[in-house]
Amino acid sequence: MxxxxxxxxxxxxxxxxxxxxxxxxxxxxxxxxxxxxxxxxxxxxxxxxxxxxxxxxxxxxxxxxxxxxxxxxxxxxxxxxxxxxxxxxxxxxxxxxxxxxxxxxxGLYESIVEDSNPKRGVSFHYVKDPSVFGLGTRPRADLPWSRVCGASNWVVYGSVDHPVECPNSFSNVTIFSNETGDYPIVHKLDSHVPQYVIDVFQSGLENMEDSVSSIFDIQARSYSWQTTRDNPDNPHPDAIVHDNGKPYPRYDFYLISSNLLANDYLAIEGLVVDMKNGGIGFRNHSVPPKSKYGSTWSEDLLFIEPESQCVDTNLTFDFNFTTFPSSNRDHIDSLVLTDRGGFANLNLTRPNATTTNAQSDPRLWDRAYEAAWINNVLSMVFMNVTDVRNISDPNRFGSFNYLDSHVGKQFPMMNKSHTFLPMKSPDVPVGIRRFGLSYLYGYYLDGLDFGERPLYKNHFNVGVDHFDLAASRCTGQSGHDNNNINDLPAACGLVYGIARRVDKKNSSLVFELGSSWTVPLYSCITAVKATIKRVTFKFNGTDNLSSLKVTEIADKVYPNETAKPLWGVERSDRKLEYARPLWGLISDNYKGNVSLHTLRQESLYLPAYEIGPHGIAFNQQYQNLPGIDFYARQLVNMFGVAKPDIVPDYSWPENLATLQKWLELSSKAETTSKILNLIWTDLASNSVVGTRGLHGARVQPSTAGRFDDAFTGPASNPPPVTFMRKQIRYHWEYAxxxxxxxxxxxxxxxxxxxxxxxxxxxxxxxxxxxxxxxxxxxxxxxxxxxxxxxxxxxxxxxxxTLGRRSTKKWVQIFGKIPVTVADGESYFLSIEMGPQNSQAPLLAGSVRRRGSPDAS
Structure with missing residues (x-):
């Protein structure tokens, strides 16, 4: 060129x-x-x-x-x-x-700029996702909602071993009780969600833009069909099967791909994914017609986003790296727990994170801090660093008559034979390439008081069950609670950061034999909330989802209090272990309804869920209501209760880029919380899709097909679209x-x-x-x-004739006279009249020429 x-x-x-x-x-x-x-x-x-x-x-x-x-x-x-x-x-x-x-x-340059006159009434059309998320999202047939409450006759959940009517359902179950126990009398078990219930939790959309989704616009990315059948071993022989034994859909979860390193806003099949801060927005993607230079517009979207807080326990695990890892297992030596002030500088006043209005003041940091405090106190009691008045009474936890520690004191975590401890459970998630997420507080002490020569006597018999207090105080919920709008869907646990080299000789990504390493330990909490965000899109290129870019995600700004959304949470007498409540945007007509908790504010912390004794959620996974299931299940999966073949093992970063990113983030408690947000977002984006788009609401087809195959029609009030145009611009410094x-x-x-x-x-x-x-x-x-x-x-x-002669006259009379100019002496010129030209005018007799005879 x-x-x-x-x-x-x-x-x-x-x-x-x-x-x-x-x-x-x-x-x-x-x-x-x-x-x-x-x-x-x-x-x-x-x-x-x-x-x-x-x-x-x-x-x-x-x-x-x-x-x-x-x-x-x-x-x-x-x-x-x-x-x-x-x-x-x-x-x-x-x-x-x-x-x-x-x-x-x-200074001239060409720029693609926005047209000053946005166009209204532009028709949007669906675009497919050519990525793995588009390929991995299951096609869907006529997929009705299904809801299962309590325990069915084919599975037992915790203490609830019988089916229960779901709130506002067509089921009919009565409980007969006598001195031998509770017995259900099942007249009918119907998994269908009544249309009037759906209408209530979609009613708030009438005050929203057409792009905002409801809980019933959230579908599972993966699903299967469930059938319940009679079980001769059922202790309640009067129980019958759901829907008369007909198949009904249930929500499933399978990993499609991970986006942890994206650090960007992503548009994938059915979702806008915020991999910068965490959160997913629900949108069945549609775009305006293609234009030469592209277009841009903004929409309001329903987002569900995690909110995490971490507190430094001021304890670290320190060790030496002795042999190179094999089979995803680090070989470490001299593992110790080091007091960085978590014991020696303990606040002797027990914190209390109880709140009476969790929706406006969830006190997440205070909850994580109280859990860290309980974890440290019980660890001190276990290792005889301090004493305790009554280990069974949380209100009289420690007497603190003595405190045998100082900043820098180390407590061994391994015996002299270098055997990994704890001996009763898998090893503590500590290593040079490990990132630990554990729902169990105090897990690192399990087994250190066993064997012929235990490392610690554990005089007060501190056990794992005692550490459960830290988690329960942090989450602030119980399966025996009635559903309440102030109960948050929170998950708590310990986070073991990425190991960092103690010496500054080399980078923490250089694995050198004999090097010393330290691992920070944090107490963390993650809650989940729904909110409305303003999302700006840009579309240019091919007519598929790869050409749709999310340029900005911002909190929606409301002009006044009455303009804020009205949230509703289902109110019933069912306990969390029986039924997880519905939630959504509702209209003002339902405000004050006895069957609803209502709240008008920017966001809603989603309803709580039941957590079992080992951190497992008692979720009704045999149902198709992902809007009340997925966020809780991914909270649980995030803290490690997952099947390795389904959920990625986030404790082992897959590559050095992820390891480096998490090394930087986990160096401080404030930034460690971002890791939790991103992990939850990564799991959630693999879990669900949004089915509402500006090309129309989804229509359930009668035959198998993708959920984008049929729609009610375009949105009645699409957002204005600004088309881009080319403009000559200028860098003024060149001017x-x-x-x-x-x-x-x-x-x-x-x-x-x-x-x-x-x-x-x-x-x-x-x-x-x-x-x-x-x-x-x-x-x-x-x-x-x-x-x-x-x-x-x-x-x-x-x-x-020459008083005021023009140039023409002067030329005629004098201008044609030849003049010779030559070099003279002493800086003067020699000027003489040149040879006579036949065309030179005759001169008057009174005029003399130098060097010529007098004229007559």
Missing amino acids: LFGDLDVADVSGLIAAAVTVVQIAIPLALPVVLLGILKEEKANATTASAVSWTVIGGFLHSSQWPSLLSADSASTKGVPRCIVLITSMKTIFAVLTWVAAIVTPL VPALVDLSFAAAILLATVIFGYLGRVTPRKIRRYLNKTSQGRILTTYIFGGKGDTDSQATAVVPH
Whole structure:
């Protein structure tokens, strides 16, 4: 290519530079050509007509040669300063103009900008996702909602071993109780969700943009069909199966892909995924018609996002790296728990994170801090660092009669044979490439009081069950609680950060035998909330989802309190272990309904869920209501209760890039919380999809097909779309030479106007001075012996015709007289009348020529 990688501005500048070179070179070259044409005789004498000398002089002195060669016309000696200043400005102005001509075009550039007039009523159409998420999202047939509460006759959940009616369902179950126990009498088990229930939790959409989803616009990315059948081993023989044994759908979870390293806003099948801060927005993706330069618009979307807080326990695990890892297992030596102030500087006053209004003041950090405090106190009691008054009474936890620790004190976690401890459970998630997430507080002590030579006597018999208090105080919920809008869906646990080298010799990604490492330990909590966010999209390129970019995700701003969304949570007498409540956006018509908890604010912390004794959620996974299931299940999966073949093992970063990222984030408690947000988001984005888009609401087809196959029609009020257009723009710093040049020009023009207005300069005066300084007139005046200006001399010669002769008359009478100019002596010129030309006019007898006889 001729200009390589140059842009339009660069090419314009090069063209301007070439033109400027020509503009400078040609005016310099033409005088050279002219002088080359002039013939010189002896003593460098040249003969030409008087008017020719006027033209030659004007041409030579109007070029840049006088300045370059310091000729007389460029002299500053003996010349008044004002004249020097004015005459010098010509050169300065010329140079500025040359520079401006070259530099000014360099500031030009083309830009794709938004049109100033957004278009309304633009029709949107669905676009498919060509990525693995599009390929991995299950096709869906007529997929009704299903809801299962309590325990069915084919599985037992915790203490609930019988089916329960779901709130507002068509089921009919009564419980008969006697001294031997509770017995269900099942008249009907119906998994269907009544339409009027759906209508209630979608009613709030009437006050929202068409793009906002409800809980019933959230579907499972993966699903299967469930059938319950009679079980002869059922302890309740009167129980019957759901839906008379007909199949009904259930929500499943399978990993499609991980986006942990994306650090961007992503548009994938059915979702907008915030991999910068965490959170997923529900949207069945649709776009406006393709345009040459693309388009942009903004929508309100329902988002569900995690909110995490971490507190430093001020305890670290320290070890030496002895052998290179094999089979995803680090070989470490001298594992110790180091007191960094978590024991020695313990606040002896027990914290209390109880809150009466968790929706407005969840006190997440306080909850994580209380759990960390309980974890540290029980660890101290286990290792006999301090005493305890009553280990079974949380309110009388520690008497703290002594505290046997100091900052820097180390407590062994391995026996002398380097055997991994704890011995009763898998090893503590500590290593040079490990990131530990554990729902069990105090897990690192399990087994250290066993064996022939235990590391610790554990005089107060502190066990794992005692550490459960830390988790329960942190989550603030129990399966025996009735559903309450102030119970949060929170998960708590210990986070073991990425190991960092103690010495600064090498990077923490350099695994060197004999090196020393330290692992921070944090107490963390993650809650989940629903909110409305304003999302800005840009579409350009091919007509599929790969060309849709999310450019901004921002909190929606409301003009006043009444404009904020009204959230509703299902109210019933069912306990969390029986049924997880529905939630959603509701209209003002349902405010005050006895079956609803309502709240008007920007966001809603989603309803709580039951957590079992080992951190497992008692979720009704045999149902198809992902809007009340998925967020809780992924909270549980995040803290490690997962099947390795389904959920990725986040405790082993897959590559050095992830390891480096988590190494940086886990160096502080404040940034460790971001890791939890991103893990939950990664799991959630693999879990569900949104089915509402601007191309219309989804219609359940009667035959198998993708959920985008049929729609009710386009949105009634789509957002305005701003189409992009090309515009020439300018970098103004390149205009500085031109602006200076224009300033000079403006000043000169202003002075011209002022002198003209005052009458100090007129065309008559200009013409007079041009004639006075005409080279030919000066020469003829000199030759014919007159003194004074040319007009007076000419008048003396031809009084009747030369008083105010025009140039034409002067040329006719004097201009054609040949004049010879040669080098003289002592810096003078030798000026003589040249040879007579047949065309030269006859002169009056009173005129004499130097070196010639008197004329008659």
